[in-house]
Amino acid sequence: MARSSDKSTDKKTKPVKKMAQKPVKKPAAGKKPTAKKAAAKKPVNKKAVAPKKTSGAKSSASNGAAKSAGKKASAKKTPVKKAPAKKAPQKTTSKSKPKASSKTATTAKKSSAQKTKKITTKKASVKKAPIKKSTTKPPSNKKGFLLRLFLVFLVVAGGVIIYADAIIISKFDGKRWSIPAKVYSRALELFDGAELSVDQLRRELQWLNYRESFGDMKRGSFRQRGESFEISSRGFDFWDGRESAHYVSLSIRNNKVRRLEVDGQRNEVVRLEPVLIGGIYPAHNEDRVLVSFDQVPPNLVYALLAVEDRDFYDHWGVSLRGIARALWTNVKTGAVKQGGSTLTQQLVKNFYLTSERTLTRKATEAVMSLLLEMHYDKDDILEAYMNEVYLGQSGKRAIHGFGLAGLFYFGQPLRELEIHQLALLVGLVKGASWYDPRRHPKRAMDRRNQVLSLMLDQGYISVDQHKRVSARPLDVIKKPMYEDEKYPAFLDLVKRQLHRDYHDEDLKSEGLRVFTTLDPGVQESLERSFANIFSSIDQQYGTQVQGKHQAALQGAGIFTHSNTGEVVAVVGDRRPRYKGFNRALDAYRPVGSLMKPAVYLSAIEQGYHLGSMLDDNPVTISLPAGKEWSPKNFDKQSHGMLPLQVALSRSYNQATARLAMDVGINNILDVAKRLGVKKTLPSVPSISLGAVSLSPYEVTEMYQTIAAGGFNTPLRTIRFVLDNQGKPLQRYEIDVEQRFDPGDMFVLNSALQETIAKGTGKSAARWLDPSLALAGKTGTSDDQRDSWFAGYSGNYLGVVWLGYDDNFPTPLTGGTGALPVWAKTLTSLAVVPLDTPKPGNVEWVWLDAEKQARSQSHCDKAIFIPMVVNTIPEKQAQCGQAGRVMNWFNQWFDD
Amino acid sequence: MMKWKAVVLVCCLWLSGCSSIIFIGQTPEDNKTAAETGLVAVDNLIVRGDEQRRRGQLDIASATLERAVRLAPRSPDVYVALSRVKLDAGQYSAAVQFAQKALSLFPSKVSWKQERARTEAQWVINEANKKR
Structure with a gap:
């Protein structure tokens, strides 16, 4: 069903030269579009959504809100004549299947159109009858027959009107659109002492599309002088209430925020709005960000009225004056230059009907427009129009409504746009693809200036204003800020969690807002590090590898907050934007020495200490059925007797295998389980050297417990979910469970710090200051098929894997492949030293x-x-x- | 001479005041948390979350204090405050876990303020164990 305005040719915009010369005043008081009426109005769909279940997440008090919405619905089944839309209840409840509701959106137009056709066919047959009869019946019966015919016509017409009326009310009062769930990153928190670098803050402001200001500080702008920043924030609705717009000043010294002032007050904490990182789209991919009438800048309304329907506040849905004017213009120019449809008619066409060009459709459109105007006030209709109109295309995703178009073309919320930007958006109504400002900037500029001229002609802007804004560039951002799935591997993880708790249809149609834990700074740093290392490996080993193997080396990585378990970055492919196989979650690979901490922790629990002497001489272990297992060290050497700390930090296999047999394989499996490995591991000696396949995500779960000092902290990607009204729906809480003695964990941590300081991870010193005292473990599987590294600082845990999908050997070890990715990622972040408090024991x-x-x-x-x-x-x-x-x-x- | 005596007297009075604060202070039974991180913005969140808890707004208190945890994840005090919320919410197992997390993060040598928070964490564990 074509909805886009650009596909229709009956356009209503009159060329500038043809406009009436007499300046038209802004809509008169009482008729002028005003925000007052819409103050209490919500533009969003009114369906309440409830999570599938509450396990692992906290359902909020908004369930109560959902119930109250349900009550409203039951109380409001009969349409009221005037303006019920503002308080119109949601007719579906949280339990109703969103499938049906989403179908409503797509089938309503069809059904209404089909019904209309049927009815008009009946009318035609009724009309035929009298013609036959008129030739046979005597003239005395003709009068009575015509009367009956008229009555039949009245009944049929009445039926059509009643039916159309029901359609109009049911859709306008109910769920108007299917809105895909929007997914946001974490919000950056600013406070004195916060760990943040100048680069990080600057990048954050760029992602949010804050403009660098050299004059007045408007909302969504910032100013930087060296390490000092002034920021005029936008404000945002969070789980715990609204964060208002603020004027923030701060400086950054030694990667810490200093002298933060919020609206002139010290000792405050302020949140910037989160970055929109993606959505969960339905098959038809129609997307919009709903705006209420009171959020819309008056200049947008003026531009829209000037271009599309100057008599909007005067007509009843159909404008005879508009039709006459269009007719006159078209006759004068000898071409179809202008359409006579009002904004109401356009809305009816887009919202309820098809764009077919038939008289029947046009007549139905006119009737429905009159009915719509009877039931709803002008501001409601205008608001619906502004949310419905098609304004662009991003791949499969259709950009609808001015709210999303503002983000798509300018990266800014609608309320921040200036006149020249609003004029461009209004210009796109005529043909979003023909006037696409990215592909056809000249056309778009002409069209924008045409809109501005119409605004001048009709007295909405002054001559000076017109001159000034017409000279402005288009100001369109190169790439839409709102990209479809910018971080696909992370979003994949989010969706898996959401699908456990929500129906798929709810996610695609109920306009949920999902606030995740993703930190775009860490994510992009991880992506950059992978790109650097792949490039460097290709250069260093290119001929050696490519001579034997054509497939590209692959990689995956996950970074979390080491204390809270919040996932801050995920990469699942060599090409981070690739939406296919997500290796971070689904590539199960032998972990090699990454399993050794489980062996050593088990030993420490049994009374071993870092100075306990281990035997690294050759070892042979008897297996069932007369088999034997003789593990060898990576360097093919034996190192005699050595302290446990050295055996772990240098990752000696012979010493570890012998220790594992002393400790007991089942005890090691028990420790692995307590560390967070959910998979059932085989009870075989080789498990001690990592002869088990885990995904990077599973390894992260295991090391999360180590990094958090023995407290198992489930990984989380979602903080909270708001419904389409901005009400809290569900919160995902931090959870901790102590599984190991703090003393034992402190000892293990110390050995893993030794690994970075002097062991297999010592190459980290090339990128990271040794005073950070970081901890970690390298892992290399047999024949170097897998290169692993898991390491952590005081604030971040990172797990990285490199290898080939088909298990082809690589030239890499954990220290030469995965470790540099981890280390380089940390170099661009504010890293907190690992300074674990010494437990009392x-x-x-x-x-x-x-x-x-x-x-x-x-x-x-x-x-x-x-x-x-x-x-x-x-x-x-x-x-x-x-x-x-x-x-x-x-x-x-x-x- | 009188001047010096006055200075000494004022100092003595001031110190005695300090000591009364130190030794009397607030106990967990006061129903106010003693948690304090030293980061003023985080402490403001702790105070706000603690007020919400005392008003019975446990869900919002939990959200406020989790925000504080994110700002200062290695500060034991935020976990102490959070454990109080869990205790009031009847989530005794979670209360114990957060209190234990707090205890694991206190340094071996603590200031008197930290000592109060540590005592409070221990108190939460005892209370939760009694009730569950």
Whole structure:
């Protein structure tokens, strides 16, 4: 069903030269479009949505709101003659199937059109009858027959009107449009002490399309002087209420926000609005952002009236004057230059009918327009028109309504647009694809200026204003801010969670607003890092790899907030915009040494400490059925006896396999489960070296518990969901569960810090300051088919995987492939050092590992390690004064 | 000489005032949280969330304090305040978990303010264990 205005040729806009010379005043008081009437009005669909279930999420008090909406609905079934639309209730309830409601949107027009056709056919047959009879009946019966015919006509016409009336009311009062759910990123919080870099803030303002201002600070603008910022925020509706628009000033020193003032007040915290990152679209892909009449800038209304229907506030839905004027213009010019349809007729055509050019359709349109005007006031009709009109195309997605068009073309909410921008949008009504400002800027500019001239002619703008705004550029942003699924891997994860809690139809049609945990700064940093590493690997190993293998090396990664479990970035493919196979969630690959922390944590729980001596000599383990397993170290060397801390940080397989057998495979499986591995792992010795396939998401779940100090923190991608009225629908709470002793976790963390400081992850120092004391673990599967890294700071946890989809060996280890992606990602973020508080049951001790005795700092081979108090040996090793002197010299030379 | 005596007297009075604040202070039974992170904006959120809790607006209190958790995720105090909400909401298991999370984040040497918050976390655990 074609709805777009540009497809119709009966356009109503008169060329500038043809307009009446006499300036037309703005609509008279009482008729002038005003926001007062619409103040209490909501433009959005009125259906209440309830989540499928409440497990894992908190259903809000809005259920009560939904009930009250339901009550309203029952109280308001009969249409009232005047303006019921504002308070018109939602007729469907939360339990009603949205499928049916969404069908209404698409089938209403068809059904109404079909019905109309049927009725007019009947009329035709009725008309035929008297012609036959008139030839046979005597003239005396003719009068009576005509009377009867007239009565039949009245009955049929009455039926048509009643039917049309019912259609008009049912659709206008009910759910007018299917609105796809909108998905937002997290909102950036600004407060004194917040970790934030200048680049991060600047990028955030760019994503939100804040304009750099050099004069007045209007809403949605900012000013930067070095490290100091002034921001005029827009305001936004959050779960816990509205964040008003504010004037914010701050400076950033050493990656921290300083001297923040909000409207001149210190010690405040302020949220910028979240970035719109995508939507959940129905098959027909019609999208809109609804605006209420009071949100619309008056200049948009003036432009619309000037161009499309100057008599809008004077006619009854059909304008004879408008038709005459169009006729006159067309006759004069000898071509169809202007249409005579009013805005009401256009709305009726787009909303209820088809765009077929027949007299029947035109007549139905006129009748329905009159009926619509009888029931609803002008502002309601204008508001519906402004939300309905087709204004552009983005791939499969049709851009409807001025609310979305403002974001699509200018990246700004409608209320922030200036006259020249509003004029362009109004100009697009005539033909959104013909005047597309991105593809045909010259045409669009001419059309915009034509609209401005009409506004001048009709007295909506002054000559000076016209001169000034006509000289302005189009100001259209290159790429729409509102891209369809900008971060597909993350949105995939969000949708999976949403589909557990909501019906698919609700997501596609109920206009839900989903507030996620995505941090665009981290996401883009992760994407950049992948791109850099792929490029570098291609250069370094290109010939070696491509000579044997044609498929591209792939990668996936997930970053979370290490303490709250909120997922902040997901990449699922080498091409981050690719919407196909999401490796972050669905690629199950052998994890290699990433499983070792489970082995060592199990050992620590059983009384091992970082100084416990392990045997890294060759080992052979007997398996059932007479088989044997003889794991080898990556470097094919054996390293004899060494402290546990060294075995883990250097990722020695022989020592780990032997330790695993001592600890017990079932205990390791139990630890893995408590860490968050939900999959049932096989009880085999090789599990200790990671002979199990997990997805990057599952590995993240496991390391989340480690990074959070032994507290299992389920990963979350959604913070809350609002319904189409902006009311809270569901909140997803932070959840924690302690699964390990803090002392044991502190010891394990220390060993993983050692991995980054001196072990297999020491290359991180190329990108990251060692004083950050980061922790992590590399993982490399057999034949280097998989390169893994999982690491964390005080605020971020990141898991990265690289490999081929068909398991072809790579030239990479965990340290040379995945680790650089992780490290580079962190370099552009404000990273908090990993400074875990020492639990009460832990002490830092100098230990002589060979003697398993307490030692002193100056003793040779003494290591300084954290130990759970009940594992500290009582024995004290002496090393004498010579050791102290030697140690002093060693330290002196080390320095 | 008198001047110095006056200064000493004022100092003594001031210190005694401090000590009464330190030793009397607020206890968990006052029904106000002692949580305080040192980040003023976060503390304002804690105060707001705690007020909401005391008014019985537990859902909104929880949302406010989770916002504080996001701002200062390594601060034990926000978890203490959140554990109070869970306790009032009858979610005793969650109350214990958040209180334990708070305890895991306190440094071994704490200030007197942190000591009060730590005591409060322990109190929450005891109360929740009694009730569940």
